[in-house]
Amino acid sequence: MSQSLLRKALAERTLRIRGGHESPYFQIQRKVEGRDDIIRLVRGEPDIPTPSHIIEAAKRCLDSGHIGYTPPGGMIELREAIAHKFKKDNNLEYDAESEILVTAGAQESMAVSLQTLLDPGDEVLLATPHYMAYPANITMAGGKIVYVPTVEEEDFELKPEAIEAAITDRTKLLVLVTPNNPTAGVITAETLSEIADVVRERPGLAVISDELYEKVVYDGFEHISFATLPGMRERTITINGFSKAYSMTGFRVGYMAGPADYILAATEPRHSLSISTSLPSQHAALAALHGPQEFLDEMMVEYHRRRAVMRAAFDELGVTYGEPRGGFYFFANVSGSGMDAVSFADKAVDYGLLFSPGNIFAEGAVDYIRISYLAPREELDEAMDRFRRLWNDCRSGK
Ligand SMILES: Cc1ncc(COP(=O)(O)O)c(C=O)c1O
Structure with a gap:
């Protein structure tokens, strides 16, 4: 494909960001666009609904017309x-x-x-x-x-x-x-x-x-x-x-x-x-x-539970990680699968699971994935079942 004048005109500093090409983070997500069989543990967006009084305040502002x-x-x-x-x-x-x-x-x-x-x-x-x-x-x-x-x-x-x-x-x-x-x-x-x-x-x-x-x-x-x-x-x-x-x-x-x-x-x-x-x-x-701040406690009860589900699965399989003390992610070491993290994340899509390989977040992080627990509990249970199957298949060379 021939390059447009504007592509040729890109500033040097823009080219320093992946040569002006799309981030692999978005490429991964685009690969599974429209597929409803995929459990997406890739993004950092809380799935817990925004408290209604917050939404109401935005609506009131819109209704005011100003x-x-x-x-x-x-x-x-x-x-x-x-x-x-x-x-x-x-x-x-x-x-x-x-x-x-x-x-x-x-x-x-x-x-x-x-x-x-x-x-x-x-x-x-x-x-x-x-x-x-x-x-x-x-x-x-x-x-x-x-x-x-x-x-x-x-x-x-x-x-x-x-x-x-x-x-x-x-x-x-x-x-x-x-x-x-x-x-x-x-x-x-x-x-x-x-x-x-x-x-x-x-x-x-x-x-x-x-x-x-x-x-x-x-x-x-x-x-x-x-x-x-x-x-x-x-x-x-x-x-x-x-x-x-x-x-x-x-x-x-x-x-x-x-x-x-x-x-x-x-x-x-x-x-x-x-x-x-x-x-x-x-x-x-x-x-x-x-507004009321109880939401924060309720949110943390839920995240504590989800973190425990993911931790239990990883501990059982021998997947190691830095202790997750904040946020809603595990930065997990998947080298025990026998695969590098990019291939592992690619293969995970065949099991209906999406997470990010660590090289998106650090050039040398070839052993790591970032996986979030931003999905309802039932979905997370299913995700960890899929992860187990993926892990065991990788380890037995399937
Ligand atoms: C560490 C950190 N800082 C900043 C942001 C940007 O967040 P927002 O612009 O939604 O407030 C993010 C989003 O994931 C983040 O992880």
């Missing part, structure tokens, strides 16, 4: 509710008007903060395996990604020594994602404090702390916001959102908080990207924060 832009930072009522949430949940004080920006998902906060901070060639430290939007956004912002490895034996926890080893004169930014997607690992309070010690030594080093999975944690794990550690508030951008905690992926509401002079500078890039977040969605987010 659906305009808001200030780029978001409706002040929503920013006030977010500031209150920061105080209550994270022990962080942010001024609603000057220190919080509402964005189209946490993803836009990520893009805006990288665009706001990076000069060409600035290095950004990112734990790997990683959420794939980070490398793409770092590249689009002109930055250089420096991967910091995390390993199964350490439950994929990012270690201060690994950060220290990766720091150079060009390091501008450290990205922390805890709990982590895809590994489901967390950074403990002790390790966070050691990371803060490393950061404190580097006067120019800024931090993005992505806390999107903060509410999805297990076994009594207590999430700590990096910005609460001594000296970290003035150099940390805290990113969060509504997608994972309130089953609100399609509403596209997220936010970031940071010092007022940074937020002021980020406001124009934010405005230039999408002007403001959709108004019905902002009302929905406001309802999520103002």
